[in-house]
Amino acid sequence: MSLTQQRADARPERHTRPGRFEADAVLGVVAREWILYGQSWRATTFAAIVEPTLYLLCFGFGMGALIGTLAGFSYIDFLGTGIVAVSVMFQSMMPAVINTFIKRRFLHTYEGILAAPVDVRELVTGEALWLALRSGVYGCVPLLVAMGFGLRPGPGMLLVPFVAFLAGFAFALFGIWISAVITSVRSMDYVFSGLFTPLFLVAGTFFPITELPAWVQTAAMANPLFHAVELIRGCVFGGLGPGTALLHVAVLAGFSFLMWNLAAFQMRRRVVD
């Protein structure tokens, strides 16, 4: 093949227009993460299994012995499904905040990616998509662990990876936006203490939010993790009406849309002078 022909093949105007959002560019970013994952999968998998197992062991048996049943479920079942959502949040939002910040600020990774035919929207989408895919898989690990502790398998559980993916996408975008807002590593303390902690405590993960004051219950409605928890419990245990399920999906989708816009806008401000 001639040099001219090879160059012509590589010219993207053969199949796209400038300014257009391109799936190929997003897939390029995802492919990059996939190659990197080849180096880190052992550590990632270890953390994804050990953390929820410890939570379920300590809280499930420790608290479960005291509580017995909660909201009509055995406590370990209640907790196991809640931890799926928490695990999704941690698997997506934490690396989105930390890794994205490091890649942008210290490793100059995005300078390299944006020198290729990739724009900021595609970069943000690719990063979030990868984290969502990872969350969709690893988020289900606590469910498997909970089964080991006695959770009864059901067909609705097959929907959990999709919910985990959707929630993971939303939280990853949220994390990317935060990483583009903060200006130093020290700022992450505010994020972890002031944002992560209330998010996963006021979401019906460890206890039903109905026990909380009314204003906190109202606030929980705005917490995307609450909607993820409700959806996952609905998938696992049933009893969630189509309208309610659709509402939870709509909240997560709407949150994703909002965060995608904010993340792309703020990241552009950071990487383009």
Next chain:
Amino acid sequence: MTTPEPGRHVPAIRLSGVVKRFGPLTAVDGLDLEVPQGIVLGLLGPNGAGKSTTMKMLTAQAIADEGTIRILDHEIPAESKWARARMGVVPQHDNLDEELTVEQNLRMFSFLYRVPRRQRREAIERTLRLAQLSDRADTPVDDLSGGMRRRLLIVRALLHRPELVLMDEPTVGLDPQVRQDLWGVISALRDEGVTVLMSTHYIEEAERLSDEVALMAKGRVVERGTPVDLVAKYAGTTVEEYTPQGSGGIAELERLVHEQGFDTRRTGTSLSVLRAEELPDSLRDRLGEPERRAANLEDVFVTLTGEAVV
């Protein structure tokens, strides 16, 4: 929007009246620059001249406040993605993924540059050969020497056979031996007909590699031409260096030479007189015994960007 056809008549890069400000600082101040296809243009200038900002504007990682930029006839930033698909960028900062191997680093960018699947293997092998890293394909980047890393950084930008390559200080911080190794890679690009815009503040690098040099100072191009022409225009063929005795000697020599209309530059404790082949013997007798050397691009550079042209 026009879809440009590849052709040598279109300049690879055209900047017209480009201004870029950062708050009160004007980094690029009315820059006009045209780079024809198929040449190596060295963008030479001191720190703060606006070279890196110019490079960033060419990849749309900085947006010009005024003026127009076209790359391979694509308007920047609107059509930047198209332009980036046809060019490679060698960044100033080493942003290789250290945990990955040489081959994995190249494979990652073959995806980002959309190298077609059937050409991916060939593209990686070709760039490995160009970087002389074929036997290091499976070595983690962390285990490479500084020179090998920089070679990898350069060829990473060549995976998709770009028509234009931007290099932002490609050899900064490297020792002279490694720098000369990299010159071989850049020369090979020129031999392939690739257009190269290379910013540098290493004068020898610009002189050795560039078909043309654009001297930048204070955000604009102050002079441009082939290294030979620039040297001939501003420094002649010979430079004589005089080392006066005693304090204040240099100032006195400077006064004498400037009175006769010659340019000078101070080099340590001595005074370099440019275009010395034209010095009248009467003046030379008063200056003392010189050391003679061939005029070079550094003389031009210092004259135009550093020291005052008298």
